[in-house]
Amino acid sequence: xxxxxxxxxxxxxxxxxxxxxxxxxxxxxxxxxxxxxxxxxxxxxxxxxxxxxxxxxxxxxxxxxxxxxxxxxxxxxxxxxxxxxxxxxxxxxxxxxxxxxxxxxxxxxxxxxxxxxxxxxxxxxxxxxxxxxxxxxxxxxxxxxxxxxxxxxxxxxxxxxxxxxxxxxxxxxxxxxxxxxxxxxxxxxxxxxxxxxxxxxxxxxxxxxxxxxxxxxxxxxxxxxxxxxxxxxxxxxxxxxxxxxxxxxxxxxxxxxxxxxxxxxxxxxxxxxxxxxxxxxxxxxxxxxxxxxxxxxxxxxxxxxxxxxxxxxxxxxxxxxxxxxxxxxxxxxxxxxxxxxxxxxxxxxxxxxxxxxxxxxxxxxxxxxxxxxxxxxxxxxxxxxxxxxxxxxxxxxxxxxxxxxxxxxxxxxxxxxxxxxxxxxxxxxxxxxxxxxxxxxxxxxxxxxxxxxxxxxxxxxxxxxxxxxxxxxxxxxxxxxxxxxxxxxxxxxxxxxxxxxxxxxxxxxxxxxxxxxxxxxxxxxxxxxxxxxxxxxxxxxxxxxxxxxxxxxxxxxxxxxxxxxxxxxxxxxxxxxxxxxxxxxxxxxxxxxxxxxxxxxxxxxxxxxxxxxxxxxxxxxxxxxxxxxxxxxxxxxxxxxxxxxxxxxxxxxxxxxxxxxxxxxxxxxxxxxxxxxxxxxxxxxxxxxxxxxxxxxxxxxxxxxxxxxxxxxxxxxxxxxxxxxxxxxxxxxxxxxxxxxxxxxxxxxxxxxxxxx
Amino acid sequence: xxxxxxxxxxxxxxxxxxxxxxxxxxxxxxxxxxxxxxxxxxxxxxxxxxxxxxxxxxxxxxxxxxxxxxxxxxxxxxxxxxxxxxxxxxxxxxxxxxxxxxxxxxxxxxxxxxxxxxxxxxxxxxxxxxxxxxxxxxxxxxxxxxxxxxxxxxxxxxxxxxxxxxxxxxxxxxxxxxxxxxxxxxxxxxxxxxxxxxxxxxxxxxxxx
Numbered sequence: 001x002x003x004x005x006x007x008x009x010x011x012x013x014x015x016x017x018x019x020x021x022x023x024x025x026x027x028x029x030x031x032x033x034x035x036x037x038x039x040x041x042x043x044x045x046x047x048x049x050x051x052x053x054x055x056x057x058x059x060x061x062x063x064x065x066x067x068x069x070x071x072x073x074x075x076x077x078x079x080x081x082x083x084x085x086x087x088x089x090x091x092x093x094x095x096x097x098x099x100x101x102x103x104x105x106x107x108x109x110x111x112x113x114x115x116x117x118x119x120x121x122x123x124x125x126x127x128x129x130x131x132x133x134x135x136x137x138x139x140x141x142x143x144x145x146x147x148x149x150x151x152x153x154x155x156x157x158x159x160x161x162x163x164x165x166x167x168x169x170x171x172x173x174x175x176x177x178x179x180x181x182x183x184x185x186x187x188x189x190x191x192x193x194x195x196x197x198x199x200x201x202x203x204x205x206x207x208x209x210x211x212x213x214x215x216x217x218x219x220x221x222x223x224x225x226x227x228x229x230x231x232x233x234x235x236x237x238x239x240x241x242x243x244x245x246x247x248x249x250x251x252x253x254x255x256x257x258x259x260x261x262x263x264x265x266x267x268x269x270x271x272x273x274x275x276x277x278x279x280x281x282x283x284x285x286x287x288x289x290x291x292x293x294x295x296x297x298x299x300x301x302x303x304x305x306x307x308x309x310x311x312x313x314x315x316x317x318x319x320x321x322x323x324x325x326x327x328x329x330x331x332x333x334x335x336x337x338x339x340x341x342x343x344x345x346x347x348x349x350x351x352x353x354x355x356x357x358x359x360x361x362x363x364x365x366x367x368x369x370x371x372x373x374x375x376x377x378x379x380x381x382x383x384x385x386x387x388x389x390x391x392x393x394x395x396x397x398x399x400x401x402x403x404x405x406x407x408x409x410x411x412x413x414x415x416x417x418x419x420x421x422x423x424x425x426x427x428x429x430x431x432x433x434x435x436x437x438x439x440x441x442x443x444x445x446x447x448x449x450x451x452x453x454x455x456x457x458x459x460x461x462x463x464x465x466x467x468x469x470x471x472x473x474x475x476x477x478x479x480x481x482x483x484x485x486x487x488x489x490x491x492x493x494x495x496x497x498x499x500x501x502x503x504x505x506x507x508x509x510x511x512x513x514x515x516x517x518x519x520x521x522x523x524x525x526x527x528x529x530x531x532x533x534x535x536x537x538x539x540x541x542x543x544x545x546x547x548x549x550x551x552x553x554x555x556x557x558x559x560x561x562x563x564x565x566x567x568x569x570x571x572x573x574x575x576x577x578x579x580x581x582x583x584x585x586x587x588x589x590x591x592x593x594x595x596x597x598x599x600x601x602x603x604x605x606x607x608x609x610x611x612x613x614x615x616x617x618x619x620x621x622x623x624x625x626x627x628x629x630x631x632x633x634x635x636x637x638x639x640x641x642x643x644x645x646x647x648x649x650x651x652x653x654x655x656x657x658x659x660x661x662x663x664x665x666x667x668x669x670x671x672x673x674x675x676x677x678x679x680x681x682x683x684x685x686x687x688x689x690x691x692x693x694x695x696x697x698x699x700x701x702x703x704x705x706x707x708x709x710x711x712x713x714x715x716x717x718x719x720x721x722x723x724x725x726x727x728x729x730x731x732x733x734x735x736x737x738x739x740x741x742x743x744x745x746x747x748x749x750x751x752x753x754x755x756x757x
Numbered sequence: 758x759x760x761x762x763x764x765x766x767x768x769x770x771x772x773x774x775x776x777x778x779x780x781x782x783x784x785x786x787x788x789x790x791x792x793x794x795x796x797x798x799x800x801x802x803x804x805x806x807x808x809x810x811x812x813x814x815x816x817x818x819x820x821x822x823x824x825x826x827x828x829x830x831x832x833x834x835x836x837x838x839x840x841x842x843x844x845x846x847x848x849x850x851x852x853x854x855x856x857x858x859x860x861x862x863x864x865x866x867x868x869x870x871x872x873x874x875x876x877x878x879x880x881x882x883x884x885x886x887x888x889x890x891x892x893x894x895x896x897x898x899x900x901x902x903x904x905x906x907x908x909x910x911x912x913x914x915x916x917x918x919x920x921x922x923x924x925x926x927x928x929x930x931x932x933x934x935x936x937x938x939x940x941x942x943x944x945x946x947x948x949x950x951x952x953x954x955x956x957x958x959x960x961x962x963x964x965x966x
Contacts, residue, residue, distance in 0.1 A: 609863050612841075612863055616841065616842065616843070625842060625843075625846060626846050628814070628819055629813050629814065629819040629820070629821055629847075630821070630846070630847070630849065630850070634846070634849060638846055641893075650903045650904040650905065652904070652947070686907070687904075687905040687906060687907050688904055688905065688906070688947065690946070690947055705943060705946060705947070707906065707907050707910060707943065707947075708907075741939075743936070743939075745909075746936055746939060746940065747940075747943060749943065
């Protein structure tokens with residue numbers, strides 16, 4: 001912010017310039033006489049304001065001798081402009097040779113006086129008050145505010161000095177020229193800083209400071225006019241051209257800004273500047289540049305445009321909050337449209353049924369319009385306080401709430417929930433500091449929850465405030481908002497929202513927050529339940545060392561089943577034979593006949609060998625032979641050999657070497673193929689069976705094919721006897737892919753693909 | 758003197774085998790039930806044996822690895838696989854020259870002794886069915902000669918040979934065209950051919966219909 005002394009010196013300079021300008025322009029009232037040169041005489045050719053004829057003894061065709069006590073032939077201005085806009089007095093010679101000295105007064109043309117003097121003065125004073133107000137209140141971005149104040153003051157000076165410019169007052173010319181080009185540059189500086197607050201930074205902005213050379217150049221040029229009057233016309237063109245360029249530059253900056261960052265603030269600035277500038281450009285700047293025409297528009301209109309610009313930008317500066325602008329504008333549109341229709345209706349009725357003058361009708365309609373508009377705003381406030389009903393612009397808050405709840409709903413832990421909630425809130429509501437703390441109800445103090453927070457706000461607040469804070473309540477303190485989002489027997493979870501760039505939250509934001517907290521509260525309750533369940537599950541899993549208890553039980557039972565099966569088999573076969581052998585040997589213990597003994601022993605030897613064979617084949621059943629010693633291919637070859645002996649079909653096979661580090665893979669392949677072949681022997685009735693085992697990059701593939709009876713695949717779902725079921729389950733344990741392609745009497749094709757990690 | 762090393766993880770078998778050689782004068786026997794120990798011995802070139810009797814089914818490492826190690830470290834030694842399994846399963850090791858002989862653990866004393874002596878004389882003592890194995894081994898196409906197709910497949914090939922289209926065959930056999938396509942693709946796969954005409958040709962050659 002500008003230092004106090006600087007600010008007040010600027011204000012002083014402003015006042016001095018203003019006093020000079022308005023003193024000077026008060027001196028010469030509006031005249032508006034059109035003149036022409038005839039025989040080296042300056043003759044009155046027309047009146048802008050015919051009223052003048054009635055007040056002063058002056059007529060068309062009169063010869064003007066002197067203006068403001070100066071010989072008219074010395075007037076510089078009339079060389080370029082055949083119009084006497086202002087004059088204090090005039091010496092005129094009428095047709096009959098009489099010479100009058102006319103003294104003009106501001107009361108001659110009160111309306112023109114109002115337009116050309118009072119209005120700029122009001123504007124001048126308003127700008128002054130506005131500047132002081134802005135300085136004292138210091139709302140919004142400080143840097144841009146400086147430039148806004150300067151801009152407002154410069155514009156006011158530029159407007160106020162227009163009458164002096166038209167009068168060709170030299171000092172006035174300087175003031176006017178400089179302030180005219182200075183104001184758009186100040187506007188650019190303002191935009192630069194303003195964009196800065198919106199986090200928009202362009203390299204172009206660094207060039208702006210060099211633009212301040214332009215006013216200096218203009219200053220020199222205008223000084224030169226004093227000595228070279230010819231310069232006036234050129235300077236005017238140069239200045240207008242520069243102004244035009246600078247204004248266009250401003251507009252480009254704003255439009256690009258809006259295109260790149262469609263923020264409502266920029267849109268408002270755009271309309272605040274472009275809208276008033278357009279007629280100004282079209283009527284005031286372009287005509288003299290293109291057609292060397294004099295101003296089509298009066299200075300009154302000009303100052304009105306500047307007024308618009310100033311207030312447009314001030315409005316943005318004040319209500320810079322995005323939501324606010326969006327909110328107010330959408331409401332304004334809606335309300336004013338409504339009010340307009342109502343007003344038109346009423347005014348129409350009034351017009352037809354009551355005899356009333358047009359002017360009064362206009363006043364009436366303005367009054368009705370304003371009244372309805374204001375009533376809407378009052379109704380809105382009442383609605384909020386009494387029924388919590390809001391005017392929602394484009395469902396903005398609902399949408400925000402919806403997306404917040406949606407993203408919060410995906411969390412599983414409370415910690416995660418708080419993290420999400422805080423980031424969402426800081427983004428949506430533009431708070432810099434958002435965090436959740438635990439407040440112990442009995443101890444009336446905070447619990448350190450190890451949340452990494454760079455800035456803490458709650459420590460500087462009275463704990464009593466938190467103690468009294470009810471569930472779901474949002475309270476505003478001097479520098480932050482606090483809200484209780486959850487409460488159980490021991491603790492309250494308190495959300496702190498602080499360091500907001502803008503001022504307080506609006507009602508609709510508060511309602512959205514309350515709703516969000518309501519949801520969060522419920523969600524925390526549920527999340528706690530889920531967390532409990534999860535931890536229970538975790539502890540159960542730990543107890544079971546990665547397996548659910550039923551799994552171990554199942555494995556154990558299966559194992560016991562297998563064992564008893566095995567025991568039964570051994571008992572029925574080998575054990576019985578051994579018992580028999582022991583009995584036999586018992587009988588030979590006391591045999592003394594060597595020959596008989598030898599016969600017996602040979603018999604025993606044979607029996608033992610046969611038992612050994614039995615046992616071996618039994619072992620081979622349990623554990624495929626050769627798999628551990630000669631490997632899968634040897635084992636498979638043996639299997640194929642055995643199958644060929646047993647089967648009626650022709651077996652065609654091709655086996656690739658499968659490389660794997662997983663020791664269960666060979667067993668898997670062996671068992672699968674064994675099962676396929678057993679199945680084929682038992683059920684297929686095929687004339688051939690083909691088996692292919694191939695390796696591919698990620699695993700291996702078994703292809704089975706026969707031309708047997710096939711079956712209806714529906715059987716698979718409810719049959720338990722088929723060996724295929726076993727294969728399907730086996731493949732499932734390896735997370736493999738299995739496809740059975742078969743129809744009754746059409747053979748069967750099976751594809752099994754298993755990835756080996 | 759013939760020096761023999763017996764490697765088996767079962768101490769009882771070791772003792773039993775050692776006993777076989779008790780009364781043989783020209784044979785001295787060492788035994789080990791630890792493959793690791795034997796590996797060490799080979800690595801350090803500690804002792805040399807004329808014959809190694811190695812069990813194939815051992816828990817830590819199967820005997821085949823040890824066999825090949827002996828073959829590289831002591832090329833002069835004879836390696837005989839000594840197994841409780843069917844020795845027919847290991848005929849391939851003989852063909853691959855991984856071992857010099859095969860002995861069943863149920864073999865009699867005479868069989869064991871003769872096998873060892875014959876092996877030392879570069880002979881081979883083996884059951885006669887080794888011949889069948891060798892025959893099978895070099896006669897892969899044996900299976901394919903027995904290959905037969907079922908009735909429908911034969912009919913399809915016949916009709917194909919007559920130049921019928923799939924839909925015509927389907928009509929003739931009164932099944933759906935999809936079934937015929939399925940059967941055909943299976944025949945192509947079986948005969949390892951890629952076209953119908955090729956299939957007819959190959960099938961004719963092999964008298965499949």
